[in-house]
Amino acid sequence: MANQAEATFEKQPMWSGGRSPFNVSYGKLMMWIFLLSDAFTFSSLLVQYGAQRFSNIETAVTTSWPDPASIFNHFPFMHGVHLPLLFVSVMTFILIVSSVTMVLAVEAGHRNSKKEVQKYMVYTIFGGIAFLSCQAWEWATFIHEGARLDSNFFGITEQGYKHLQSVSFSDHFEWADGDRTWGPVPFAALFFIVTGFHGFHVFSGVVINVVVYIMTVRGVFERRGHYEMIEKAGLYWHFVDLVWVFVFTFFYLI
């Protein structure tokens, strides 16, 4: 059907009506527009982050903005080992791989290969769930360490930074008394809200992926003759992935 549609498209000039100017179905167009709009939502969150971070001033009650690399240094089953940013790199890797499997699912859809679509969708769904689980662990650890919405005990003192600098990768590390003090309040709150909002997107993506997976298994797309729905889910999934790259950069790297 897709081919047939394209054949009739070609006769008509692009913008003169009676056809889609971009050769896309309205559904895909809508997804693009939605993603554009969602990009603005995330931008507003990141702008908020930037504004608060860069307007933060050291005062008697708060320190400078904490260095994320020194805080996110935990890894499951490696208690007390200083592994900055290792875990989040794993998370990021998982999410990117799940994007790759999504691409493969879309490509299999183009070949109308139901079996392969199923296979790659399962991989993608697992990637999503793995990412969410990692995030749950990350949050739990962070909260356990004392992160709260309404306060921030990650103000790192001079002594704390010296302490951090003295340990190298995979050394044993634990905060000593006087390493930490009250820091800028929005630090942890922004972390929770922005990564939480992103996590919510990942969660919705997993739900969408499960739905289209079930539809694939039931042969809905086979009967329909095309797997465009997978493509739409894919667009969303890649977008969520792309947003993570920004969230990751802002919250972990700089």
Add this chain to the structure above:
Amino acid sequence: MSTAALHADEHHADHHHKESFISKYVFSMDHKMISKQFLITGIIMGTVGLIMSLLFRLQLAWPDEQFSFMETLLGKWAVDGKLDPNFYMGLVTIHGTIMVFYVLTAGLSGTFSNLLIPLQVGARDMASPFMNMLSYWFFFLSSVTLLISVFIETGPASGGWTVYPPLSALEKAMPGSGLGMTLWLSAIALFIISSLLGGINYISTVLNMRTKGMSMNRMPLTIWAFFFTAILGVLSFPVLLGAALFLIFDRSFGTSFYLSDIYLEGVGALENIGGSPVLYQHLFWFLGHPEVYIILMPALGITSEVISCNARKPIFGYTAMVISLLGISFLSFIVWGHHMFITGMNPFLGSVFMILTLIIAVPSAVKAFNYLTTLWKGNLRFTPAMLFSIGLVSFFISGGLTGIYLGNAALDIQLHDSYFVVAHFHLVMGSAAIFGMFAGIYHWFPKMYGRMLNNTLGYFHFWLTFISAYLVFFPMHFMGLAGVPRRYYQFTLVKEFDVWMDVNVLMTVGALIGGFAQLFFLYNFFYSIFRGKKATQNPWNSNSLEWSAPVERIHGNWPGEIPTVYRGPYEYSRPDRELDYFPQYEQDESAPEVLKTEKSKTSPAEKEEAESSVFFAAIKKVFGLS
């Protein structure tokens, strides 16, 4: 995901099924029914907002009078018939919210984008009728939530329609900051969802579903306006969502985004540190300024259509009109700072915002002049719709000019938050957009209900409303220039403002006249739905596509094939025609054979060249892409 199956064409196929009451009138997926739902909800909300404004206008004119009916109506909010100060603030806030979002955004865009986009571009329905239905029902829930907030114990949100923190962020700041504010935020969240669902649909329909021959440069200006409006909405409402999200966390979870160590009634500093209310203002006005154009542009589009049709002249400068809409849309994203000149922003930044703001006057002026030149020497037909459109032009000019005053940072430091601002936006946004909306209702009522509105009542409605609008809003300029601040409860308490009491009485009388005038409209509207004169196929001899659809409204819009479009929408006063107009959907019988069977004769590439829209051609030229 059965929604995908609802592609317009497919579901058109089963329009012979008898529809149940629920699927026809309640959970309807037909864009025409949804547009009526938006309109009627908008009219109800508008009536509520209007009554609120009359209540606080009474307070301003006769602050010491006791109105016994007020106590009956408001109970504890008007003990002894005197309006409570907190409830005064609540009324002002909810009035603004209702008028800005519920009437002039959803009521206006929701009604006319829904009605006209499919009919004027030649589509059987919206791209996704299902999402369209959801869009209405989210709007409905949102309206109900907002109305409920007026009836709760502590009263509705009262910090002004812009809900600035800290009034909106501290539950204890004022009575309305508690549950009332929470409901306000919920209502707006639902509203944002509704507007996104609608906007995404409008854009996709305009891009994807145009009928054969409906190239972009043959679209009526209404469609262009709705298109840009939808883009503004889709890109700016999410930012409000972000701001609201942080506000909710500040209110309920102890975060400090918009709060810092503020003293509350001398009780001592809050525990919050490091937040900034100014940040909220930035996020809010990033939506807020595009929002005012979301309100105005559909009205401008409607006016273009109505004026051209009733002046029996092609619209003056079609391309200029489109490009000015584009210019306004683009600029509206980068001028939000003009609402914040006094927040202590860097004067250099202020001057950047100032220059950008003043540049908006250019496309605005292009539009105003094009309306005037379209009217010039036209064969004017003063239908009520035409009068309202001309009214819009009047308000657009008188209100737009004061925008230029306000855009000057140096002047605005004096004028900000004074009645001058109130005068400015009630003329340019309030009155102008409402007039555009009325013009649309009078013009397309026959399309919506198959009947005509009564003209005589329409004339009464127009003249009374027009006069009362100037009566209410014009004196505000002078008050504002003299330094009278907005949102004050009782001016007799401030000695300096005593001199304005007579003017306040005059304005309230104007408001009462305006409120009375709406009775003509309401009666006319609801009476004519059932008893109005039956409409003919094309009552205004208009060119655009919607009038080729049969009077009795069917699912799918056209019984047979969707008509093909052969020319632009503004071919009026064609000397070569027997009638003075040439509808878009009529084939030219006298045209040489080649043109009629154009399809196969010219190569796609050549045709592309000839037909590609003026607009894109212009863009290509500007960037040297051709």
